[in-house]
Amino acid sequence: MSDSPLPCVDDLLAAAARIAPHASVTPVLQSHVLDGLAGAALAFKAEHLQRGGAFKFRGACNAVWSLDPDQAARGVVTHSSGNHGAALALAARTRGIACNVVVPEGAVAAKLANIVRHGATIWRCAPSIQAREAMCAQVQAQTGAALVHPYADPRVIAGQGTAALELLHSHGPLDVLVVPVGGGGLAAGTRLALQALAPQARLVLAEPEGAADTARSLAAGERRIDFTPDTVCDGLRTTLGAPNFTLLLGKAEVVTVPDAATVAAMRLLWQVLKQVVEPSSAIALAAILSDPARFAGQRVGVVLSGGNVDLDALPWARA
Amino acid sequence: MSDSPLPCVDDLLAAAARIAPHASVTPVLQSHVLDGLAGAALAFKAEHLQRGGAFKFRGACNAVWSLDPDQAARGVVTHSSGNHGAALALAARTRGIACNVVVPEGAVAAKLANIVRHGATIWRCAPSIQAREAMCAQVQAQTGAALVHPYADPRVIAGQGTAALELLHSHGPLDVLVVPVGGGGLAAGTRLALQALAPQARLVLAEPEGAADTARSLAAGERRIDFTPDTVCDGLRTTLGAPNFTLLLGKAEVVTVPDAATVAAMRLLWQVLKQVVEPSSAIALAAILSDPARFAGQRVGVVLSGGNVDLDALPWARA
Structure with a gap:
C-alpha cells in the first residue's frame, strides 16, 4: 500500500467490533516470580493463544x-x-x-x-x-x-491494535505497554489503543539489535530501513512500514535487545510462565529485564505476540 | 497416615474456602484443533499455572x-x-x-x-x-x-479436588473428567468434586502402562501395589494410597497409556495449546486420543496437572 491513509481510533474500535465474532479473547497471565525479577507488575496479554498462534x-x-x-x-x-x-x-x-x-x-x-x-x-x-x-x-x-499487506495497511494496523485494547479493558490501568516491533503493525495499532484508552501511558518497543531500523528511524526522524537483518527473532526481520513510522514518530521509546537476552527471556517464559512463545515474543520481556530502571515499580502490559516455534530447533539447545 | 478418615463433600467445600486467599484461580483453555483431533469438546484446567507449577x-x-x-x-x-x-x-x-x-x-x-x-x-x-x-x-x-502425606491424607485429597470444583463452576456441565493418577490425591479429590457438582459425570483416570497399579487395584477390588514403576511420567510413579483406593473403587474408569503416546500428546500440547506441561499432565490427553470411542462427541474436562519440566532434557529430543 503506497499511500495508505492512516488509521484512527474510530478505525480501531470498528476493527474490535468487526473481528469479535471470529477472534479469541486471549487471557492475561501474571507471575509473582517474574514480577520479582522485573521489579514491576507485569500483565502478559497471551496472543500466542490467538487463532493461528499469533496476534496476526x-x-x-x-x-x-x-x-x-x-x-x-x-x-x-x-x-x-x-x-x-x-x-x-x-x-x-x-x-x-x-x-x-x-x-x-x-x-x-x-x-x-x-x-x-x-x-x-x-x-x-x-x-x-x-x-x-x-x-x-x-x-x-x-x-x-x-x-493485504502484512503491516503497512491501515486495516491491518487497526486490527492489531485490538490486542492492547482488550488488555486495557480487561486488566485496568497500565503505566506502560511493551510490544515487539518488526514492520510496526502491532506497534502502531497499540499506539492507537493507548490513544483511545490510556493517553498518559508510555509505549515501549522492543527491537532486536540486529534489526534496529525502528530505533534508527525514530531517532533520525525519517525511515532508515536499509540494512540486512541478523537476529534469532524471525518475525522481526522486516523493516518499519511508512504509515507505521508516521504513527509512531515521537510517540514511542525503543529498547534494542541482543539476541542472547531474548533467548534467556524466552527460556524464562517457558520455565516460569509455562508458555510456549517464540523469540519475537520473548524480546518484550528481555527489554524489561535488560533496562529495569525504565520500568521499576510500574504497571507494565506486555503483548506476547506469538508462539509458533520449531520444537526440534530450540535456540538454547546445544548445537 | 494409616487410618485416615475419608474426606467428604463438606471437606472439599471447606478446602475451597480455606485456600481461596492463597491459591490461583487457573484459567480454562480450549482449542479447535485439539477438539478436532479428539472428536470431543475439551476443556483444559490449567493447573500447571497454579502456584509452584502444579495442582499440588x-x-x-x-x-x-x-x-x-x-x-x-x-x-x-x-x-x-x-x-x-x-x-x-x-x-x-x-x-x-x-x-x-x-x-x-x-x-x-x-x-x-x-x-x-x-x-x-x-x-x-x-x-x-x-x-x-x-x-x-x-x-x-x-x-x-x-x-502432611503427599496423597494419602484427607486434607490433601480435599484440597486437590478444588481444581475440578473450579472447572465445573466456571466452565459449566461436563460429561466426563479426565485426570492423571499416581498416588490418587487428585483422582480421589476429583471424585468428590463430581459428587458435589456433577454426579452423572464419569471419571476417567489416565495411568502409565509402566505404573498401572490403580488399574490393577480397581479391577481386583483390592490394592495391588507391589511393582517397580517404569515410565517417563515421573509424577505418577507412586502407588495408590489406601483412602484414595477406597474413594475410587467402583467410581472410576482407568485408561492405561504407553509412554510413547504420552510423549506425543505432550508435544501436541506444546505445539498447539502452547503450554509447557510435563509428561504426567500430558497423559490425560494421551488417554483421550488413544481411546477416542470412549469420549466421542462428549464434553470432556481435562486437568493439566503440572508443568515442571527440565527444558534441557525434553523427552522428544534426539539422544
Whole structure:
C-alpha cells in the first residue's frame, strides 16, 4: 500500500467490533516470580493463544471483513513466509473467500504447511522483495484479489491494535505497554489503543539489535530501513512500514535487545510462565529485564505476540 | 497416615474456602484443533499455572491452613522428591511456619532447588521408602512437626479436588473428567468434586502402562501395589494410597497409556495449546486420543496437572 491513509481510533474500535465474532479473547497471565525479577507488575496479554498462534489473525481478519462483497468475491493476496500468510488464510476461510499467498523459495516448510492447511493457494517466487512484489502484482492482475499487506495497511494496523485494547479493558490501568516491533503493525495499532484508552501511558518497543531500523528511524526522524537483518527473532526481520513510522514518530521509546537476552527471556517464559512463545515474543520481556530502571515499580502490559516455534530447533539447545 | 478418615463433600467445600486467599484461580483453555483431533469438546484446567507449577499447592495449602495454631507453630514435614515438597514449602510460607522435607539421595537437583527456594529445611536420607519413613518419624519426634502425606491424607485429597470444583463452576456441565493418577490425591479429590457438582459425570483416570497399579487395584477390588514403576511420567510413579483406593473403587474408569503416546500428546500440547506441561499432565490427553470411542462427541474436562519440566532434557529430543 503506497499511500495508505492512516488509521484512527474510530478505525480501531470498528476493527474490535468487526473481528469479535471470529477472534479469541486471549487471557492475561501474571507471575509473582517474574514480577520479582522485573521489579514491576507485569500483565502478559497471551496472543500466542490467538487463532493461528499469533496476534496476526486480528489484522488479517479485520482486513478480510472490511472488504465490500464484490471485492471479497475476488479474494485476497499477500506475500509472507511467516505468520501473516497463515493468518490471512485463516481469516479468508472465516469469510469463505479465496486466499493467495506468495511465498519465496527457501521458506520454512512448517510455516508453508500451516498456510496450506488453512486452505490458501501458494504462489512460489524467488527470495527477493522485487520478486515477491512482482508475483503479488501478477496474482492481483490475474485474479482481481485485494492486496493485504502484512503491516503497512491501515486495516491491518487497526486490527492489531485490538490486542492492547482488550488488555486495557480487561486488566485496568497500565503505566506502560511493551510490544515487539518488526514492520510496526502491532506497534502502531497499540499506539492507537493507548490513544483511545490510556493517553498518559508510555509505549515501549522492543527491537532486536540486529534489526534496529525502528530505533534508527525514530531517532533520525525519517525511515532508515536499509540494512540486512541478523537476529534469532524471525518475525522481526522486516523493516518499519511508512504509515507505521508516521504513527509512531515521537510517540514511542525503543529498547534494542541482543539476541542472547531474548533467548534467556524466552527460556524464562517457558520455565516460569509455562508458555510456549517464540523469540519475537520473548524480546518484550528481555527489554524489561535488560533496562529495569525504565520500568521499576510500574504497571507494565506486555503483548506476547506469538508462539509458533520449531520444537526440534530450540535456540538454547546445544548445537 | 494409616487410618485416615475419608474426606467428604463438606471437606472439599471447606478446602475451597480455606485456600481461596492463597491459591490461583487457573484459567480454562480450549482449542479447535485439539477438539478436532479428539472428536470431543475439551476443556483444559490449567493447573500447571497454579502456584509452584502444579495442582499440588492446593492440597498442601489446605493441610497447612487446617492445622490448629499449636500444631502449626511446630511446623510440617513430608517426604517427597517432587512437586509436593515444593508445594508444602510454599504453603508453609503462606502461614509463616516451618517446613521440613525429607528428600532421598538421587533426587533431581532442580526439584531440590525449588524446595530450598521456598524456604524449607531439607533432610537427606537413603533412596528407599523405609529410609524416608524412618527419617520422617525422626523429624516428627525431634520437631513436633505435623506430617502432611503427599496423597494419602484427607486434607490433601480435599484440597486437590478444588481444581475440578473450579472447572465445573466456571466452565459449566461436563460429561466426563479426565485426570492423571499416581498416588490418587487428585483422582480421589476429583471424585468428590463430581459428587458435589456433577454426579452423572464419569471419571476417567489416565495411568502409565509402566505404573498401572490403580488399574490393577480397581479391577481386583483390592490394592495391588507391589511393582517397580517404569515410565517417563515421573509424577505418577507412586502407588495408590489406601483412602484414595477406597474413594475410587467402583467410581472410576482407568485408561492405561504407553509412554510413547504420552510423549506425543505432550508435544501436541506444546505445539498447539502452547503450554509447557510435563509428561504426567500430558497423559490425560494421551488417554483421550488413544481411546477416542470412549469420549466421542462428549464434553470432556481435562486437568493439566503440572508443568515442571527440565527444558534441557525434553523427552522428544534426539539422544
